[in-house]
Amino acid sequence: MSHDSPSDETGRLTRRHYVAGAGTLATVGIAGCSDDGNGSGDDGGADDGSADDGSGDDGSGDGSGGDASSELEIIHWWTAGGEEDAYNAMLDGFREENPDVEIVDNPAPGGAGSAIDAVVQNRVIDGNPPSTFQIWPGQALTPYTNEGLLEDIGDSVWDDDMREAYLDDVVDLSSPAGDLVAVPINIHRLNNLFFNVSVVEEADIDPTDIDDPQGLLGALETIDAETDATPLAHQTQSPWSSLQLWENIFLGQQGVDDYQSILDGDVEGLEDEVRSALELLADYLDYVPEDAGSISWDQGNDELINGNAAVIHQGDWAAGQYEGASGFEFGEDWDMVPFPGTDGVYHSVIDSFVFPTNNPSPEATERFLNYAGSVDAQERFNPIKGSIPPRTDVPMDEFGDFLSRQFDDFQNSNSQPPTIAHGTGVAPAIHSALEEVFANFNGNLDVDTAYEGIRDAF
Numbered sequence: 001m002s003h004d005s006p007s008d009e010t011g012r013l014t015r016r017h018y019v020a021g022a023g024t025l026a027t028v029g030i031a032g033c034s035d036d037g038n039g040s041g042d043d044g045g046a047d048d049g050s051a052d053d054g055s056g057d058d059g060s061g062d063g064s065g066g067d068a069s070s071e072l073e074i075i076h077w078w079t080a081g082g083e084e085d086a087y088n089a090m091l092d093g094f095r096e097e098n099p100d101v102e103i104v105d106n107p108a109p110g111g112a113g114s115a116i117d118a119v120v121q122n123r124v125i126d127g128n129p130p131s132t133f134q135i136w137p138g139q140a141l142t143p144y145t146n147e148g149l150l151e152d153i154g155d156s157v158w159d160d161d162m163r164e165a166y167l168d169d170v171v172d173l174s175s176p177a178g179d180l181v182a183v184p185i186n187i188h189r190l191n192n193l194f195f196n197v198s199v200v201e202e203a204d205i206d207p208t209d210i211d212d213p214q215g216l217l218g219a220l221e222t223i224d225a226e227t228d229a230t231p232l233a234h235q236t237q238s239p240w241s242s243l244q245l246w247e248n249i250f251l252g253q254q255g256v257d258d259y260q261s262i263l264d265g266d267v268e269g270l271e272d273e274v275r276s277a278l279e280l281l282a283d284y285l286d287y288v289p290e291d292a293g294s295i296s297w298d299q300g301n302d303e304l305i306n307g308n309a310a311v312i313h314q315g316d317w318a319a320g321q322y323e324g325a326s327g328f329e330f331g332e333d334w335d336m337v338p339f340p341g342t343d344g345v346y347h348s349v350i351d352s353f354v355f356p357t358n359n360p361s362p363e364a365t366e367r368f369l370n371y372a373g374s375v376d377a378q379e380r381f382n383p384i385k386g387s388i389p390p391r392t393d394v395p396m397d398e399f400g401d402f403l404s405r406q407f408d409d410f411q412n413s414n415s416q417p418p419t420i421a422h423g424t425g426v427a428p429a430i431h432s433a434l435e436e437v438f439a440n441f442n443g444n445l446d447v448d449t450a451y452e453g454i455r456d457a458f
């Protein structure tokens with residue numbers, strides 16, 4: 001393994017290096033911890049375990065970076081909805097090819113990784129990283145690449161076959177500082193509006209007729225008046241769902257060019273537009289569940305499945321949950337339209353795995369990343385996860401009608417901008433600051449303060 005970070009003769013990262021890394025990462029981590037303001041940590045409804053500190057259970061985290069442990073410790077946040085099933089399907093495939101590697105599963109539950117940063121960053125700073133961890137490619141990688149904390153896997157994992165098979169843009173996101181450091185496994189779409197067919201029919205709403213974000217407010221009002229269902233199955237326990245809803249309202253109102261200007265930091269030039277999206281978000285938040293502040297995204301989605309809620313704005317991980325629900329069929333019971341005003345846009349959310357330096361299990365980690373980048377892994381994982389593969393050569397016959405339609409939409413899309421809430425489009429310090437803004441906004445709906453927070457974050 002080659003890496004260009006400071007190291008001593010054993011290949012170990014030097015203490016000086018960790019201290020430097022600690023400063024940067026801790027800044028992001030501390031801000032990231034403010035997600036829910038009460039330290040409860042996550043909005044994952046299925047938190048049957050949480051990432052431990054790795055200090056002793058696997059016996060391999062000695063930081064030597066050189067032993068060939070056959071234990072592979074993975075930190076991820078997929079314990080909710082259909083996500084755990086998708087993750088396990090991928091692990092099954094890996095185990096078939098690598099029966100000698102023992103997987104030490106160490107989840108940090110919480111939608112959109114709301115609890116993972118603190119765990120991973122502390123481990124990395126302590127020189128005791130897991131074998132691999134889940135992270136968004138793109139900007140989210142930069143605190144690690146800035147400090148040389150991820151191995152260059154451009155030769156060891158990314159062979160010619162893999163490079164050719166992957167979409168070029170995804171390869172670019174995996175190398176934010178030049179070296180390839182990540183292996184993406186999926187492409188989710190964020191700009192979806194899912195709905196329960198019979199509930200919207202009862203309200204006499206046809207979601208395909210909703211032309212723009214303002215039109216969605218009218219639909220929510222009608223659903224509220226005409227049915228007993230909660231109009232919008234939204235969670236506010238953790239700020240990320242409101243942040244992603246705001247960015248989709250903005251995209252639906254203003255289009256991709258203005259959205260890109262925001263990513264580039266020009267918030268002041270679009271002050272009225274940013275405020276307008278905040279105002280509409282505040283209006284939507286009148287129509288969320290009474291217990292929105294204490295539920296997870298998948299608990300909200302359960303209400304849509306049960307017919308107690310009409311619509312939800314979520315990434316298509318929500319569809320992974322529908323596929324796992326019995327008697328809840330695509331087309332008949334649920335369907336989706338692009339978030340109003342965003343036709344032709346595939347607002348993409350991507351997950352990847354990386355190879356932290358000072359790796360406790362270099363050989364097993366390399367094998368896992370090789371597998372994660374394979375057709376077999378992506379064919380097992382994505383149909384269950386509700387995502388499409390970033391490789392272009394994965395057979396699509398097992399993906400079902402909904403994901404086949406998403407795939408067509410992706411192929412025919414005019415643009416695939418990265419998201420803010422799911423870390424690919426903005427640096428982690430900005431992401432953390434925005435999460436704090438939306439945690440407050442969820443409580444006080446104060447447009448002036450939120451606007452100033454967004455402006456200052458960028």
Ligand code: GAL
Pocket residue numbers: 077078083110111112113188315317349350351422
């Ligand atoms: C995203 C992640 C998805 C899904 C979602 C909900 O950030 O990329 O794979 O897990 O959060 O937790």
